[in-house]
Amino acid sequence: xxTTLTDAPRTGRTPRLRMLRGLSWLVARQHRxxxxxxxxxxxxxxxxxxxxxxxxxxxxxAAGWPAKELAQPSFDSDGVGLVLTALGGLPLILAVFVGAPxxxxxxxxxxxxxxxxxxxxxxxxxxxxxxxxxxxxxxxxVVLSVVFTWWWKPYRSVFPSQWSDGSIFDVTGPVLPALCxxxxxxxxxxxxxxxxxxMSMAIxxxxxxxxxxxxxxxxxxxxxxxxxxxxxxxxxxxxLNESWEVDRWIGSADGHLYGWGLCAKESEAASDACVKEHGxxxxxxxxxxxxxxxxMQWTGAGILLAGTVVLTAFVLWRVSRRPL
Numbered sequence: 001x002x003t004t005l006t007d008a009p010r011t012g013r014t015p016r017l018r019m020l021r022g023l024s025w026l027v028a029r030q031h032r033x034x035x036x037x038x039x040x041x042x043x044x045x046x047x048x049x050x051x052x053x054x055x056x057x058x059x060x061x062a063a064g065w066p067a068k069e070l071a072q073p074s075f076d077s078d079g080v081g082l083v084l085t086a087l088g089g090l091p092l093i094l095a096v097f098v099g100a101p102x103x104x105x106x107x108x109x110x111x112x113x114x115x116x117x118x119x120x121x122x123x124x125x126x127x128x129x130x131x132x133x134x135x136x137x138x139x140x141x142v143v144l145s146v147v148f149t150w151w152w153k154p155y156r157s158v159f160p161s162q163w164s165d166g167s168i169f170d171v172t173g174p175v176l177p178a179l180c181x182x183x184x185x186x187x188x189x190x191x192x193x194x195x196x197x198x199m200s201m202a203i204x205x206x207x208x209x210x211x212x213x214x215x216x217x218x219x220x221x222x223x224x225x226x227x228x229x230x231x232x233x234x235x236x237x238x239x240l241n242e243s244w245e246v247d248r249w250i251g252s253a254d255g256h257l258y259g260w261g262l263c264a265k266e267s268e269a270a271s272d273a274c275v276k277e278h279g280x281x282x283x284x285x286x287x288x289x290x291x292x293x294x295x296m297q298w299t300g301a302g303i304l305l306a307g308t309v310v311l312t313a314f315v316l317w318r319v320s321r322r323p324l
Contacts, residue, residue: 051152091183099187100200141180164244179299222296243287
């Protein structure tokens with residue numbers, strides 16, 4: 001009599017149905033701590049933002065805003081600053097603690113060799129990791145960006161930070177998701193190249209700092225600047241109240257421009273003499289308007305997403321060519 005078992009063993013338990021199978025189940029289980037952490041950040045972060053918005057709304061409603069103009073913000077500006085710091089630091093945290101160890105940890109511990117000696121190719125294994133982590137990062141960053149933008153837009157005139165501050169520009173609209181994806185991709189790339197977790201995290205941290213400086217310098221180049229000329233003694237036009245100042249000069253009637261501080265003398269008489277000597281009659285103001293913000297954000301997000309694609313393609317190409 002044959003003793004070969006063709007059916008599942010009878011253990012008296014009903015087998016659990018899995019929504020995920022195969023490699024997807026393996027990757028999700030391997031990185032469940034990171035995925036659950038991102039889920040917690042999404043939920044708790046959204047609740048925090050909604051709470052802070054409610055606090056601001058209550059204070060402003062009690063003060064009679066917008067019918068009554070506020071001389072200075074009377075709400076907790078420290079709380080707003082903490083929110084901006086946390087959201088602004090999210091791409092760095094994702095790069096260092098999610099991206100850098102993603103593949104480097106498997107390389108260092110030997111998990112990469114174990115998995116890729118089975119029936120799974122290196123490219124498929126790494127691509128599955130990319131899909132899971134990118135989906136989690138994108139979900140977290142999109143939710144937090146949408147909730148913060150919903151908070152900021154109606155109250156931007158009384159917000160402690162203006163849109164021209166990098167802290168606002170980087171955490172509203174499509175920029176935060178694009179930054180998070182790019183920095184995560186950068187961390188993964190560094191991890192694949194360095195192959196050691198702690199070293200990868202340290203290098204990623206330094207790279208994120210340098211990339212942040214470069215990004216801040218790049219923002220003013222995301223849209224063409226505008227220039228307005230108005231009389232020297234006139235008040236600044238109201239349309240410049242929400243503008244992003246790029247540069248300013250003083251100019252003569254023939255169009256010659258001088259530095260803003262040319263006639264900033266110690267005495268008023270000396271300043272007036274300087275103005276007459278150079279024939280200065282106008283203020284010249286170079287700026288970016290608030291109405292340009294959406295186009296700037298989508299342009300910047302497009303650049304960051306293109307960088308993400310390049311880094312992802314490089315990692316997939318490398319793992320397909322060289323053993324992990």
